[in-house]
Amino acid sequence: xxxxxxxxxxxxxxxxxxxxxxxxxxxxxxxxxxxxxxxxxxxxxxxxxxxxxxxxxxxxxxxxxxxxxxxxxxxxxxxxxxxxxxxxxxxxxxxxxxxxxxxxxxxxxxxxxxxxxxxxxxxxxxxxxxxxxxxxxxxxxxxxxxxxxxxxxxxxxxxxxxxxxxxxxxxxxxxxxxxxxxxxxxxxxxxxxxxxxxxxxxxxxxxxxxxxxxxxxxxxxxxxxxxxxxxxxxxxxxxxxxxxxxxxxxxxxxxxxxxxxxxxxxxxxxxxxxxxxxxxxxxxxxxxxxxxxxxxxxxxxxxxxxxxxxxxxxxxxxxxxxxxxxxxxxxxxxxxxxxxxxxxxxxxxxxxxxxxxxxxxxxxxxxxxxxxxxxxxxxxxxxxxxxxxxxxxxxxxxxxxxxxxxxxxxxxxxxxxxxxxxxxxxxxxxxxxxxxxxxxxxxxxxxxxxxxxxxxxxxxxxxxxxxxxxxxxxxxxxxxxxxxxxxxxxxxxxxxxxxxxxxxxxxxxxxxxx
Amino acid sequence: xxxxxxxxxxxxxxxxxxxxxxxxxxxxxxxxxxxxxxxxxxxxxxxxxxxxxxxxxxxxxxxxxxxxxxxxxxxxxxxxxxxxxxxxxxxxxxxxxxxxxxxxxxxxxxxxxxxxxxxxxxxxxxxxxxxxxxxxxxxxxxxxxxxxxxxxxxxxxxxxxxxxxxxxxxxxxxxxxxxxxxxxxxxxxxxxxxxxxxxxxxxxxxxxxxxxxxxxxxxxxxxxxxxxxxxxxxxxxxxxxxxxxxxxxxxxxxxxxxxxxxxxxxxxxxxxxxxxxxxxxxxxxxxxxxxxxxxxxxxxxxxxxxxxxxxxxxxxxxxxxxxxxxxx
Numbered sequence: 001x002x003x004x005x006x007x008x009x010x011x012x013x014x015x016x017x018x019x020x021x022x023x024x025x026x027x028x029x030x031x032x033x034x035x036x037x038x039x040x041x042x043x044x045x046x047x048x049x050x051x052x053x054x055x056x057x058x059x060x061x062x063x064x065x066x067x068x069x070x071x072x073x074x075x076x077x078x079x080x081x082x083x084x085x086x087x088x089x090x091x092x093x094x095x096x097x098x099x100x101x102x103x104x105x106x107x108x109x110x111x112x113x114x115x116x117x118x119x120x121x122x123x124x125x126x127x128x129x130x131x132x133x134x135x136x137x138x139x140x141x142x143x144x145x146x147x148x149x150x151x152x153x154x155x156x157x158x159x160x161x162x163x164x165x166x167x168x169x170x171x172x173x174x175x176x177x178x179x180x181x182x183x184x185x186x187x188x189x190x191x192x193x194x195x196x197x198x199x200x201x202x203x204x205x206x207x208x209x210x211x212x213x214x215x216x217x218x219x220x221x222x223x224x225x226x227x228x229x230x231x232x233x234x235x236x237x238x239x240x241x242x243x244x245x246x247x248x249x250x251x252x253x254x255x256x257x258x259x260x261x262x263x264x265x266x267x268x269x270x271x272x273x274x275x276x277x278x279x280x281x282x283x284x285x286x287x288x289x290x291x292x293x294x295x296x297x298x299x300x301x302x303x304x305x306x307x308x309x310x311x312x313x314x315x316x317x318x319x320x321x322x323x324x325x326x327x328x329x330x331x332x333x334x335x336x337x338x339x340x341x342x343x344x345x346x347x348x349x350x351x352x353x354x355x356x357x358x359x360x361x362x363x364x365x366x367x368x369x370x371x372x373x374x375x376x377x378x379x380x381x382x383x384x385x386x387x388x389x390x391x392x393x394x395x396x397x398x399x400x401x402x403x404x405x406x407x408x409x410x411x412x413x414x415x416x417x418x419x420x421x422x423x424x425x426x427x428x429x430x431x432x433x434x435x436x437x438x439x440x441x442x443x444x445x446x447x448x449x450x451x452x453x454x455x456x457x458x459x460x461x462x463x464x465x466x467x468x469x470x471x472x473x474x475x476x477x478x479x480x481x482x483x484x485x486x487x488x489x490x491x492x493x494x495x496x497x498x499x500x501x502x503x504x505x506x507x508x509x510x511x512x513x514x
Numbered sequence: 515x516x517x518x519x520x521x522x523x524x525x526x527x528x529x530x531x532x533x534x535x536x537x538x539x540x541x542x543x544x545x546x547x548x549x550x551x552x553x554x555x556x557x558x559x560x561x562x563x564x565x566x567x568x569x570x571x572x573x574x575x576x577x578x579x580x581x582x583x584x585x586x587x588x589x590x591x592x593x594x595x596x597x598x599x600x601x602x603x604x605x606x607x608x609x610x611x612x613x614x615x616x617x618x619x620x621x622x623x624x625x626x627x628x629x630x631x632x633x634x635x636x637x638x639x640x641x642x643x644x645x646x647x648x649x650x651x652x653x654x655x656x657x658x659x660x661x662x663x664x665x666x667x668x669x670x671x672x673x674x675x676x677x678x679x680x681x682x683x684x685x686x687x688x689x690x691x692x693x694x695x696x697x698x699x700x701x702x703x704x705x706x707x708x709x710x711x712x713x714x715x716x717x718x719x720x721x722x723x724x725x726x727x728x729x730x731x732x733x734x735x736x737x738x739x740x741x742x743x744x745x746x747x748x749x750x751x752x753x754x755x756x757x758x759x760x761x762x763x764x765x766x767x768x769x770x771x772x773x774x775x776x777x778x779x780x781x782x783x784x785x786x787x788x789x790x791x792x793x794x795x796x797x798x799x800x801x802x803x804x805x806x807x808x809x810x811x812x813x814x815x816x817x818x819x820x821x822x823x824x825x826x827x828x829x830x831x832x833x834x835x836x837x838x839x840x841x842x
Contacts, residue, residue, distance in 0.1 A: 340730040358722065359721045378712060
């Protein structure tokens with residue numbers, strides 16, 4: 001990888017030097033003047049709460065966001081903003097969370113996207129194939145060059161993007177939350193690759209919410225708070241608590257497990273589902289939830305935990321099973337409306353794509369969950385919408401005077417509160433919560449966990465799915481572990497709290513047997 | 515509890531505050547455009563605000579205006595309807611053809627039935643066969659338009675009954691009936707869109723279909739219904755125009771589809787769905803109506819009018835996209 005090793009043209013040894021970088025969005029500062037330096041051949045982590053400015057900063061370095069003030073030098077040369085092509089010329093490649101893979105093209109074509117090898121104006125397919133295989137070998141990636149990119153796993157698509165970056169001679173690679181959609185083994189593979197690239201002289205900068213991985217992989221950690229630098233130091237100087245303190249400005253006990261009184265084991269469970277199957281995803285899973293109980297579903301990506309939740313919410317038209325609510329048999333829900341009629345409400349994982357209407361106000365988003373409550377003869381009462389929304393806002397710790405704000409302009413944590421409030425307004429008996437704290441900061445996480453406990457105390461049955469196993473352990477009274485579409489273990493936490501390792505053991509035991 | 519208090523400022527700061535003046539300009543830009551059009555019109559054609567001319571503008575605009583009420587619902591619901599012109603023409607020929615045998619009310623009822631059938635077909639193709647609305651209504655537009663020619667044997671339908679021209683030409687209290695129809699349909703549309711559960715559901719569907727579905731809104735049914743409504747509006751438009759001209763012809767739809775879409779878009783309702791309002795469509799209609807009127811009064815060649823309208827539509831959409839980018 002000579003492209004990486006030989007090109008340290010400047011004397012300072014700095015891959016990146018940002019001075020006084022400032023960004024204003026219609027009157028509000030996203031960044032209030034930050035100085036950041038990154039040495040060539042290091043991995044640099046950017047952390048901070050939602051809205052702290054880390055993603056804006058990454059966008060500026062990527063050349064996508066034009067700063068209001070300040071200067072940035074890349075390998076000693078001034079950065080050109082707002083022109084991705086220029087950024088590429090300076091040796092910058094950016095791997096976004098929303099990958100920029102062209103699904104219909106082959107893996108190889110994606111790696112050479114926009115910069116194909118050619119000879120005399122014709123595509124040099126053989127040359128590209130050779131280069132692809134070289135890169136793959138170098139990076140220990142096993143992807144067939146002619147595989148259709150859209151059918152590859154997210155992890156493999158991400159690998160293709162990294163290969164594209166390296167192929168284009170990138171020496172500074174930026175990652176925007178690279179691990180959120182990766183399973184633990186894939187995450188490990190990515191980290192191995194990052195270390196390898198570092199050994200070859202590449203500089204990397206990444207944004208992450210996962211503090212463990214930040215402490216695991218990075219050389220330098222820079223913390224943003226409120227648009228400013230809250231601290232920047234070598235990894236060895238940080239601990240998890242000190243990182244959190246720098247992020248939020250005070251101590252937060254992460255994932256504190258709160259003892260709850262065990263829910264009453266009544267004769268009939270609030271919800272009981274038997275032999276739940278989704279062709280190709282899950283097979284004959286039984287589960288039940290008591291009133292006031294929080295049931296966690298643990299498992300790895302692809303274990304079927306999300307399919308199980310979707311089936312219960314009526315989102316899997318091919319699913320089968322038997323359902324009883326409050327001891328009474330109910331037809332198996334095949335549409336969301338049927339599930340809602342049975343009192344089952346899903347709080348979806350992707351609040352922007354599935355949960356909220358971003359262009360609507362917070363109060364309208366809450367109102368659409370139950371129009372019957374705010375209307376008469378099909379006519380909506382603005383007063384009742386506002387009253388209901390205010391009531392929900394009070395309950396969920398969301399500023400009452402912001403119920404009229406467009407949801408798009410709210411922070412991630414507040415959006416999540418609106419989403420939970422909306423589900424609550426529907427007055428469900430069973431609440432299904434998919435990834436309740438994805439992409440939100442530590443402080444808001446804690447509040448949302450407390451909210452779930454409070455709803456359970458009110459007698460709701462709650463089922464929580466999360467890829468963060470610590471969160472599953474912290475939130476739930478009982479855990480079922482899924483693996484390869486089957487339920488492989490059930491862990492009751494009322495006697496003794498479980499450990500993440502217990503879930504992993506249960507999940508992997510099956511996998512290693514087969 | 516100090517936790518939530520210290521976290522709060524960060525998230526408040528993270529949410530962007532707005533620049534009131536510029537946002538207002540972008541949001542209500544169409545009103546400024548309208549004011550400019552009015553001033554310009556008054557300068558080049560001083561008689562534009564005389565009552566006779568106002569009646570003229572409004573009654574000319576009535577048929578396509580009524581169609582654009584329905585189109586507003588379709589487009590806020592994230593859809594598109596290119597077949598309204600054909601349904602409009604079908605309504606005109608059916609109304610003219612059946613006015614003699616069935617009487618005015620009978621003929622209007624027949625038009626209603628025909629339009630509901632057309633609308634249901636559009637709705638089913640879009641929601642159940644998942645065909646892109648653009649393609650679906652391009653296809654059905656060809657089918658309905660072709661059928662209008664077949665039905666009328668490509669001949670103008672001229673009823674003998676003199677009453678046929680009542681709706682299109684008579685006045686109530688000195689104003690043409692078509693203006694009353696236009697205003698009533700706009701008011702009903704505006705109320706339904708802004709204040710009813712139905713309207714709010716259409717916004718939700720257009721804004722985020724998946725979220726609407728998960729909230730228990732019957733997405734397919736409501737989205738399909740917007741096509742039925744638009745078809746009915748198109749039928750009413752066809753009735754008015756054929757009644758005014760005293761003849762129903764299969765080529766009457768002409769540019770109705772594109773005109774009604776242009777009116778909705780000029781008003782500032784988004785092509786992407788989820789955002790918009792009925793007052794916007796009303797302003798869009800008045801802008802186009804006034805311009806057409808002034809151009810006609812100044813005897814501007816129709817071809818130049820087409821060029822001018824095209825420029826205005828593109829300007830409106832570009833402004834909409836610019837405003838959207840500023841907000842995100």
